[in-house]
Amino acid sequence: MFGSHLSIAGGMHLALEEAARLGLDCVQVFTKNQQQWSAPPLDAGAVRRWKDALGSMGWTDPGRTVSHASYLANMASADPALRAKSIDLMRQEIDRCEALGIALLVFHPGAHTTAPRADGVARIIDACAELVRGTEGYRTVLCLENVAGQGSTIGREFEELAALRAGIIEATGRPDRVGFCIDSCHAHAAGYDLSNPQGAAAMLAALDRACGLASVRVLHLNDSKASAGSRVDRHEHIGRGTIGLAGFDALVNHAAFRSIPKIMETPKGVGPDGRDHDAVNVAVLRALAARAATMPAPVNTAPDKPPSGRSAGTAPASGRAPAPRKKPRAARAAAQRTTTTGRGTIRRPRRTRSARPRKR
Numbered sequence: 129m130f131g132s133h134l135s136i137a138g139g140m141h142l143a144l145e146e147a148a149r150l151g152l153d154c155v156q157v158f159t160k161n162q163q164q165w166s167a168p169p170l171d172a173g174a175v176r177r178w179k180d181a182l183g184s185m186g187w188t189d190p191g192r193t194v195s196h197a198s199y200l201a202n203m204a205s206a207d208p209a210l211r212a213k214s215i216d217l218m219r220q221e222i223d224r225c226e227a228l229g230i231a232l233l234v235f236h237p238g239a240h241t242t243a244p245r246a247d248g249v250a251r252i253i254d255a256c257a258e259l260v261r262g263t264e265g266y267r268t269v270l271c272l273e274n275v276a277g278q279g280s281t282i283g284r285e286f287e288e289l290a291a292l293r294a295g296i297i298e299a300t301g302r303p304d305r306v307g308f309c310i311d312s313c314h315a316h317a318a319g320y321d322l323s324n325p326q327g328a329a330a331m332l333a334a335l336d337r338a339c340g341l342a343s344v345r346v347l348h349l350n351d352s353k354a355s356a357g358s359r360v361d362r363h364e365h366i367g368r369g370t371i372g373l374a375g376f377d378a379l380v381n382h383a384a385f386r387s388i389p390k391i392m393e394t395p396k397g398v399g400p401d402g403r404d405h406d407a408v409n410v411a412v413l414r415a416l417a418a419r420a421a422t423m424p425a426p427v428n429t430a431p432d433k434p435p436s437g438r439s440a441g442t443a444p445a446s447g448r449a450p451a452p453r454k455k456p457r458a459a460r461a462a463a464q465r466t467t468t469t470g471r472g473t474i475r476r477p478r479r480t481r482s483a484r485p486r487k488r
């Protein structure tokens with residue numbers, strides 16, 4: 129199942145109509161304005177229009193719809209007021225998923241800021257346990273998303289993500305209510321190099337060892353603008369970034385991920401040929417999944433704002449063909465810092481560069 133994060137501007141059901149127009153199999157949405165701490169309750173009309181749209185599309189499987197929680201929440205916060213506000217926000221997110229019949233709620237675990245890391249981990253576990261206990265009878269699965277590791281964010285290493293889930297299960301006895309969302313861009317930026325088949329295999333082995341592939345409920349398929357191990361979270365069109373097609377080939381063709389939603393959070397817009405970037409990117413992924421002999425060249429997936437001096441999606445002024453797979457110098461330099469550990473190949477992060485949080 130391939131889908132994309134789509135806008136709910138104008139009405140939640142419009143995201144479903146857009147998914148149908150783009151020929152997607154699944155969709156991810158924010159169920160509220162993600163920049164606000166609270167939202168008015170969902171009205172009955174909005175819920176009915178959402179469910180009617182699902183019905184007319186034949187999307188009866190609740191696993192076809194994914195919600196992404198607001199980025200405002202930080203359940204790891206040492207500030208009691210901010211943490212309470214974050215738990216309340218997450219409760220609203222879960223309630224909205226339940227009302228809309230959305231089975232999967234993806235969220236970023238949080239950031240420990242100035243407090244010790246272990247305290248942040250414990251606060252996330254306690255908060256999630258409280259949320260699971262408070263929503264007895266709900267089906268919404270809380271999906272912990274791995275992060276690139278910028279700043280003090282928790283969940284960069286698969287072992288840490290696994291420890292969060294284990295703690296929540298220990299406190300609630302509900303393994304069915306908590307799973308993982310694995311983002312390819314975040315994993316790559318975190319140091320799980322996906323740019324080649326060996327790296328991708330090592331990443332999958334590390335993920336399976338730590339988290340168990342069966343507990344991965346959602347994949348976020350994003351290529352990366354930044355190099356492996358950079359800890360910088362910048363999404364790129366599929367096949368156009370530092371991951372490239374080999375990494376996506378390994379992910380989309382793994383049997384464990386066959387039936388789960390695979391959501392793109394790649395740049396939006398329309399290419400020079402008038403095709404939606406989402407349509408082009410999903411075609412690339414589907415071609416990989418079908419192991420098509422001839423891959424559709426992702427020539428029209430250039431970012432909306434191409435680097436100055438180069439035209440988007442067409443041959444550069446020099447007449448040279450675009451070479452999207454070529455590794456930038458930074459990636460080659462990073463490759464020289466690669467070490468192989470028991471957990472697979474990890475690139476040591478470049479410590480001198482400060483990671484900026486990504487704007488979505």
Ligand SMILES: [Zn+2]
Nearest residue numbers: 273311348393
């Ligand atoms: Zn993501």
Ligand SMILES: [Zn+2]
Nearest residue numbers: 313314361363
């Ligand atoms: Zn991201």
